[in-house]
Amino acid sequence: xxxxxxxxxxxxxxxxxxxxxxxxxxxxxxxxxxxxxxxxxxxxxxxxxxxxxxxxxxxxxxxxxxxxxxxxxxxxxxxxxxxxxxxxxxxxxxxxxxxxxxxxxxxxxxxxxxxxxxxxxxxxxxxxxxxxxxxxxxxxxxxxxxxxxxx
Amino acid sequence: xxxxxxxxxxxxxxxxxxxxxxxxxxxxxxxxxxxxxxxxxxxxxxxxxxxxxxxxxxxxxxxxxxxxxxxxxxxxxxxxxxxxxxxxxxxxxxxxxxxxxxxxxxxxxxxxxxxxxxxxxxx
Numbered sequence: 464x465x466x467x468x469x470x471x472x473x474x475x476x477x478x479x480x481x482x483x484x485x486x487x488x489x490x491x492x493x494x495x496x497x498x499x500x501x502x503x504x505x506x507x508x509x510x511x512x513x514x515x516x517x518x519x520x521x522x523x524x525x526x527x528x529x530x531x532x533x534x535x536x537x538x539x540x541x542x543x544x545x546x547x548x549x550x551x552x553x554x555x556x557x558x559x560x561x562x563x564x565x566x567x568x569x570x571x572x573x574x575x576x577x578x579x580x581x582x583x584x585x586x587x588x589x590x591x592x593x594x595x596x597x598x599x600x601x602x603x604x605x606x607x608x609x610x611x612x613x614x
Numbered sequence: 615x616x617x618x619x620x621x622x623x624x625x626x627x628x629x630x631x632x633x634x635x636x637x638x639x640x641x642x643x644x645x646x647x648x649x650x651x652x653x654x655x656x657x658x659x660x661x662x663x664x665x666x667x668x669x670x671x672x673x674x675x676x677x678x679x680x681x682x683x684x685x686x687x688x689x690x691x692x693x694x695x696x697x698x699x700x701x702x703x704x705x706x707x708x709x710x711x712x713x714x715x716x717x718x719x720x721x722x723x724x725x726x727x728x729x730x731x732x733x734x735x736x737x
Contacts, residue, residue: 473678474643474736477660492653504673505666507653512662512677522677528709531679531737535708542682543708546737549678571663571675571710600651600724604668 465520473549476521477511484518486510491564492596494608495588497576503606505596508567516566519557523549525569532574564590585610644676644732650693650715651724670715670722678736679709685734691715693725701730708737 468476493506515521527548534545558566568577572588580588589608597606625631646658653666665673689700697718705712713730717723 472736474660477677481659502668504668505653507655507664507666509655509658509661509663511658515677528679531709540682543679543737546679546681549737567663571665600669603724 465518468520468554470551473523476554477515480515480518480521481511484511484514487513487517487560489513489560489564490593491560491590492593493564493568493572493588493590494596495572495576495580496608497573497587502604503608506567506571508564512567513560513563516558516563517560520554522555522566523552524555525566527552528570529574639735640733642731642733643678643736644687645730646674647727647729648672649726650728651726656727667712668722669724672713672715672728673710674713674730675710680732681735681737682708685732687711687730687732689713689728689730691725692727692729693723696723696725696728701732 466479468479488510489508491508494503495506496503512522530545530548531543534540534543555566568588568590576587580586586608621634623631623633624637644660646661646664647656648654648658648664649656650666650670650672653664655661655664660677662675662677665675667673683706687701687706691697693715695717696715697720701711701713711730711732713728715723715725715728
């Protein structure tokens with residue numbers, strides 16, 4: 464069971480998790496297209512991070528990352544001054560694997576992709592199983608989300 | 615707290631003293647070893663996700679962001695046929711870094727055993 468980490472530095476929580484939690488290999492992948500000039504990108508969750516998400520009490524709420532991203536997007540940004548949000552905000556509770564993937568999308572996929580993934584002529588993002596991806600990496604730089612999968 | 619030593623300085627009987635902030639700040643606080651061909655993460659710390667951007671091109675995201683982009687990062691590529699690999703110092707943020715792998719022809723390449731280590735000030 465996760466100790467009460469309220470107010471504990473996030474780094475210390477991650478070190479605890481590394482020592483005490485079994486990594487969880489997720490079968491989910493997130494395929495997205497963030498530019499018409501580039502091939503589809505594939506996001507895979509980290510097994511140790513996924514263990515933290517499933518255990519609960521370790522990761523900060525995802526809005527903390529949005530706040531830091533806002534700060535970093537400011538012209539002339541040099542250094543974070545609100546890092547305390549990562550450490551002092553009450554950690555989120557246990558997530559299901561599906562909830563963890565949603566969290567990760569909102570943390571690590573560009574906002575312009577996930578905020579309007581279903582607008583336009585075709586979806587820009589798809590959550591799939593690893594087995595649904597091509598089995599070889601042939602023509603990797605030409606991969607796109609197939610209309611069949613997007614449907 | 616059990617198991618915790620609180621000290622600002624370590625002193626050796628003859629070799630002198632060392633401020634413990636050098637130990638804390640000098641310890642790498644991100645690491646990953648991964649297979650760029652299968653997108654499998656073999657081991658990691660402070661890593662949240664791995665994005666395969668294309669052949670030999672990967673974005674590595676941090677769980678505990680850094681204060682800025684002045685952290686130091688090194689990459690290695692021990693894959694068969696691979697000769698180089700490294701984080702892009704021009705394409706990184708406080709929350710992620712992009713890592714590229716190349717083969718002996720200096721073409722982008724899906725290495726099977728790549729690693730990155732970062733040391734810097736955490737946010």
